[in-house]
Amino acid sequence: MQGLAASSRIVLVVFLLSMAGAAAADGRKRVVSSSSDEPCTKMTLYLHDILYNGVNNSQNATAAPATRPTALGTTYFTNNTFFGMMVVFNDLVTEGKELPVGNEKPAALAQGFYFYDKKETYAAWFSFSLVFNSAAHKGTLNVMGADPMDEDTRDFTIVGGTDDFFMARGIVTIRTDLVQGSFYFRLQMDIKLYECYV
Amino acid sequence: MQGLAASSRIVLVVFLLSMAGAAAADGRKRVVSSSSDEPCTKMTLYLHDILYNGVNNSQNATAAPATRPTALGTTYFTNNTFFGMMVVFNDLVTEGKELPVGNEKPAALAQGFYFYDKKETYAAWFSFSLVFNSAAHKGTLNVMGADPMDEDTRDFTIVGGTDDFFMARGIVTIRTDLVQGSFYFRLQMDIKLYECYV
Amino acid sequence: MQGLAASSRIVLVVFLLSMAGAAAADGRKRVVSSSSDEPCTKMTLYLHDILYNGVNNSQNATAAPATRPTALGTTYFTNNTFFGMMVVFNDLVTEGKELPVGNEKPAALAQGFYFYDKKETYAAWFSFSLVFNSAAHKGTLNVMGADPMDEDTRDFTIVGGTDDFFMARGIVTIRTDLVQGSFYFRLQMDIKLYECYV
Numbered sequence: 001m002q003g004l005a006a007s008s009r010i011v012l013v014v015f016l017l018s019m020a021g022a023a024a025a026d027g028r029k030r031v032v033s034s035s036s037d038e039p040c041t042k043m044t045l046y047l048h049d050i051l052y053n054g055v056n057n058s059q060n061a062t063a064a065p066a067t068r069p070t071a072l073g074t075t076y077f078t079n080n081t082f083f084g085m086m087v088v089f090n091d092l093v094t095e096g097k098e099l100p101v102g103n104e105k106p107a108a109l110a111q112g113f114y115f116y117d118k119k120e121t122y123a124a125w126f127s128f129s130l131v132f133n134s135a136a137h138k139g140t141l142n143v144m145g146a147d148p149m150d151e152d153t154r155d156f157t158i159v160g161g162t163d164d165f166f167m168a169r170g171i172v173t174i175r176t177d178l179v180q181g182s183f184y185f186r187l188q189m190d191i192k193l194y195e196c197y198v
Numbered sequence: 199m200q201g202l203a204a205s206s207r208i209v210l211v212v213f214l215l216s217m218a219g220a221a222a223a224d225g226r227k228r229v230v231s232s233s234s235d236e237p238c239t240k241m242t243l244y245l246h247d248i249l250y251n252g253v254n255n256s257q258n259a260t261a262a263p264a265t266r267p268t269a270l271g272t273t274y275f276t277n278n279t280f281f282g283m284m285v286v287f288n289d290l291v292t293e294g295k296e297l298p299v300g301n302e303k304p305a306a307l308a309q310g311f312y313f314y315d316k317k318e319t320y321a322a323w324f325s326f327s328l329v330f331n332s333a334a335h336k337g338t339l340n341v342m343g344a345d346p347m348d349e350d351t352r353d354f355t356i357v358g359g360t361d362d363f364f365m366a367r368g369i370v371t372i373r374t375d376l377v378q379g380s381f382y383f384r385l386q387m388d389i390k391l392y393e394c395y396v
Numbered sequence: 397m398q399g400l401a402a403s404s405r406i407v408l409v410v411f412l413l414s415m416a417g418a419a420a421a422d423g424r425k426r427v428v429s430s431s432s433d434e435p436c437t438k439m440t441l442y443l444h445d446i447l448y449n450g451v452n453n454s455q456n457a458t459a460a461p462a463t464r465p466t467a468l469g470t471t472y473f474t475n476n477t478f479f480g481m482m483v484v485f486n487d488l489v490t491e492g493k494e495l496p497v498g499n500e501k502p503a504a505l506a507q508g509f510y511f512y513d514k515k516e517t518y519a520a521w522f523s524f525s526l527v528f529n530s531a532a533h534k535g536t537l538n539v540m541g542a543d544p545m546d547e548d549t550r551d552f553t554i555v556g557g558t559d560d561f562f563m564a565r566g567i568v569t570i571r572t573d574l575v576q577g578s579f580y581f582r583l584q585m586d587i588k589l590y591e592c593y594v
Binding site for chain 2: 028058066086088089090111113127131144160163166
Binding site: 032036067070071072073075076083084085086115116117118119123125127144145146148155156157158159169170171194195 | 424426448450454455457459460461462463482484485486507508509523524525527535536538540555556557558559562563593
């Protein structure tokens with residue numbers, strides 16, 4: 001009897017807790033993860049940055065430098081590290097590693113900018129929105145963070161989201177997956193949300 | 199009796215919950231909204247972007263391009279979509295649709311930048327602070343997000359705030375309310391906070 | 397008896413609450429501060445911005461203008477207020493007021509950008525990452541906000557963090573501590589986190 005009473009009390013408390021912790025978007029409930037190993041939402045996507053070469057790739061290019069490297073980058077180190085060069089992008093984001101073919105839709109677009117910010121070597125800083133408009137997801141995730149390119153993995157912050165990702169927060173762990181010459185790179189993005197509405 | 203005991207337990211639990219959930223700024227309590235339809239704070243404001251025309255509006259202008267459109271915008275599509283053009287702004291924000299007249303103070307200033315990021319059409323990306331310094335509100339709200347201009351409404355993320363908006367989070371839904379030529383646009387901003395300190 | 401039963405109920409509730417409120421990063425627990433006067437983490441650091449003078453300080457310089465001031469800044473007010481000038485930086489951050497000497501490591505690096513955004517006087521807007529890689533701290537804090545330079549203190553928002561600062565949120569209160577000519581300034585940063593994982 002006592003055991004039963006106690007467990008019904010727990011049910012009551014848990015019910016009230018979920019009310020207090022909850023903030024429903026269209027009936028959805030707020031979830032805060034109980035461990036950094038257990039995000040409430042998780043997905044891996046690939047970002048393709050195709051830089052305009054100024055010559056013949058305007059059809060495919062999704063990014064272009066909006067500013068030039070500053071003299072600080074070239075003066076300090078003759079091997080130009082692009083210090084201060086800011087690139088605006090609207091990159092394709094896919095579930096697999098390949099670019100979409102034919103009428104295939106990308107999983108998302110990554111719209112934002114990065115700039116190089118280290119005179120001695122290559123390092124960058126990013127801020128962008130992942131814009132989803134597919135059968136799987138609608139809405140955006142807003143992201144920012146430092147990209148010390150010589151480390152294997154780097155963590156960006158997911159500062160918020162909209163629609164399917166209403167009020168989300170989390171981490172994007174990025175990895176440089178492929179670099180082809182000066183005009184293409186692919187980043188693996190492991191997206192982990194720790195505050196979700198599900 | 200049993201009913202009474204149960205309800206006093208609920209009071210206790212709710213009291214403890216509000217302690218746990220609370221984080222007071224100057225005695226204020228943290229509130230997390232229980233529904234996306236019921237923000238804890240809500241207001242509608244209008245942002246006026248008056249772009250410097252390079253000729254004769256330096257008195258009124260509140261925004262100016264800091265970078266030029268990249269060749270990607272003009273090469274791909276002769277109808278220049280300003281890809282990569284970044285505009286810095288310090289725009290007037292008002293409660294009504296009209297610009298302040300005489301000594302009238304604006305409700306806030308919007309200080310930040312946007313850039314165009316689509317080669318095929320007009321789309322932008324914003325990051326800015328709403329700076330309030332009026333009888334009604336003091337403090338800032340920090341905002342970022344993608345602006346797909348061809349959609350009726352677009353959602354930016356409110357990533358944080360200060361003073362009256364200490365640690366706020368939420369959404370700004372924007373609508374293009376008016377465009378006059380190339381040098382003026384007005385955005386309606388429906389500001390909804392889902393994490394507040396009240 | 398009744399008193400004892402009640403207190404055991406409180407223990408139960410508090411235990412469940414801490415589960416609900418917790419989100420452990422590597423076993424760490426989520427803490428939300430109960431007062432704006434009592435951040436869960438607090439530290440004071442100094443940011444040193446050494447602007448490249450274009451002549452002879454490329455060894456020491458940690459910042460350089462990526463864009464020029466717009467005509468709006470110079471036309472409105474002949475005393476150029478640098479409207480639209482964007483500076484990219486990778487600044488040294490120290491615990492004391494002095495720059496590191498010899499092999500001394502900085503407490504952190506501040507990587508990001510600011511731009512001037514007021515035509516009448518000096519005001520700026522910042523977004524950057526504090527990158528820690530020392531015995532004391534590893535990880536990043538991501539920051540953004542308006543900098544009305546003529547006020548004694550200004551508050552930026554800490555929108556997120558990684559590693560030691562996993563999912564952090566808070567406020568950085570800055571103060572201009574020293575300005576030397578046009579090419580050096582030092583900011584005092586009082587960093588206060590109100591959402592921590594400890």
